[in-house]
Amino acid sequence: MIFIDFALNETKSDAMLAFRLFFQPWRWRKGKEINNLKRRLKTRFFSSDSSIFFFLTGRAALYQYLSSLGLKKGDEILVQGFTCEAVVLPILELGFKPVYVDVNSSDFSMSIKDVKNKYTSKAKAMLIQHTFGITPTDRKELIEFANKHSLHIIEDVAHGFDPNIFRSKRYPGAVLMSFGRSKSFSSVFGGAIAVRGVRSGKSVRAVEKNIPNPSVWILLQTIFYKIHSVIIKSTYDIFLGKIIHFLFKQLYLMMPEVTKKEKNGHFNFMFLATYPNIAAIFMHAQLDRFNDVLTQRKKTSYIYDAKLGTSISRGQGLLRYPFLCENPNELQTLLKKHRIQTGRWYSQVVAPPELDLLNVDYIRGSCPIAESLCKRVLNLPTHISVRDAKRILNLLP
Numbered sequence: 001m002i003f004i005d006f007a008l009n010e011t012k013s014d015a016m017l018a019f020r021l022f023f024q025p026w027r028w029r030k031g032k033e034i035n036n037l038k039r040r041l042k043t044r045f046f047s048s049d050s051s052i053f054f055f056l057t058g059r060a061a062l063y064q065y066l067s068s069l070g071l072k073k074g075d076e077i078l079v080q081g082f083t084c085e086a087v088v089l090p091i092l093e094l095g096f097k098p099v100y101v102d103v104n105s106s107d108f109s110m111s112i113k114d115v116k117n118k119y120t121s122k123a124k125a126m127l128i129q130h131t132f133g134i135t136p137t138d139r140k141e142l143i144e145f146a147n148k149h150s151l152h153i154i155e156d157v158a159h160g161f162d163p164n165i166f167r168s169k170r171y172p173g174a175v176l177m178s179f180g181r182s183k184s185f186s187s188v189f190g191g192a193i194a195v196r197g198v199r200s201g202k203s204v205r206a207v208e209k210n211i212p213n214p215s216v217w218i219l220l221q222t223i224f225y226k227i228h229s230v231i232i233k234s235t236y237d238i239f240l241g242k243i244i245h246f247l248f249k250q251l252y253l254m255m256p257e258v259t260k261k262e263k264n265g266h267f268n269f270m271f272l273a274t275y276p277n278i279a280a281i282f283m284h285a286q287l288d289r290f291n292d293v294l295t296q297r298k299k300t301s302y303i304y305d306a307k308l309g310t311s312i313s314r315g316q317g318l319l320r321y322p323f324l325c326e327n328p329n330e331l332q333t334l335l336k337k338h339r340i341q342t343g344r345w346y347s348q349v350v351a352p353p354e355l356d357l358l359n360v361d362y363i364r365g366s367c368p369i370a371e372s373l374c375k376r377v378l379n380l381p382t383h384i385s386v387r388d389a390k391r392i393l394n395l396l397p
């Protein structure tokens with residue numbers, strides 16, 4: 001089975017590492033790997049004047065960063081339609097107002113044209129999402145607009161990003177990353193905020209140290225996921241994996257990526273916790289393979305672009321490749337019969353589809369392009385071989 005959101009990056013070596021770490025509980029919470037990881041991420045992806053702060057999830061990193069900006073209740077945050085509630089719930093929880101901006105159909109990211117329609121003087125920050133890892137076409141104009149109106153800029157690269165884009169000393173604002181299990185690199189849980197300059201990160205640094213540690217249950221889930229996901233993947237086709245997966249879900253042995261509380265529109269404070277050392281150890285292993293994974297994603301994205309006659313990826317290695325069609329649910333079922341799992345990021349302007357949009361202040365019709373894309377988008381896997389990508393292409397209408 002080809003998976004799209006299940007344990008994309010996990011390999012046998014990750015499972016073996018997790019197994020060994022299970023017997024070393026003194027390394028789970030604290031250890032040298034956290035600071036080493038900060039240094040490594042900085043050297044690899046960010047300019048030398050950057051500081052990086054870790055949290056248990058990307059949504060917690062966003063919550064802490066927004067709360068450090070000194071904004072007032074009711075201040076507006078520009079955020080795109082075609083996003084996940086993990087982005088919107090921290091905004092609402094802090095008493096700010098999300099203002100939904102429409103996207104471009106070419107890159108699934110914020111449209112400068114609609115920013116100009118939606119902007120009011122109450123806007124204080126802009127979240128620029130790099131959807132699927134695509135650098136937004138309007139990025140330069142969005143940054144210029146934000147600078148002109150003194151908006152804080154947060155570039156949300158939870159899905160992935162061009163690895164060279166933030167190496168320049170001139171990147172603006174803050175960068176939000178996620179190390180969740182369905183992202184470009186996974187430590188099962190994890191998120192970070194990178195900022196330039198010492199002063200801008202001062203208050204985030206203080207909270208990073210003073211929030212609670214995650215529970216032992218979360219640490220155990222992190223370890224078990226690395227082990228059981230590999231067993232499930234390798235035995236899925238002989239049915240055993242399906243049974244184990246089903247049991248894990250039924251017995252709540254793995255927390256869903258979006259919890260029930262969040263689906264009901266409430267921020268989950270359980271995620272406001274520190275990033276554990278064990279997750280940093282797993283991230284180091286993921287970064288060791290990052291170049292190979294990126295090359296593979298680039299090749300596949302390129303083939304999809306070439307064969308579909310589109311130019312969505314523009315040389316980047318996307319986390320998922322967005323394919324537009326009239327009946328994405330039917331196509332998804334068909335591909336599943338061929339043992340290919342696809343995704344529906346996003347089938348609703350603020351995902352997941354179970355969420356009542358009224359709970360996140362979205363007014364239907366306010367982002368028509370995003371709404372139309374949601375009806376038609378299907379995500380194709382990119383972490384696969386060229387042969388598998390060609391097999392998928394042959395099955396597309």
Ligand SMILES: Cc1ncc(COP(=O)(O)O)c(C=O)c1O
Pocket residue numbers: 057058059060083084086087129156158159177178179180190191
């Ligand atoms: C676009 C986007 N930004 C941020 C996040 C938050 O990441 P995390 O799951 O680590 O909280 C997500 C989560 O799925 C996301 O899709």
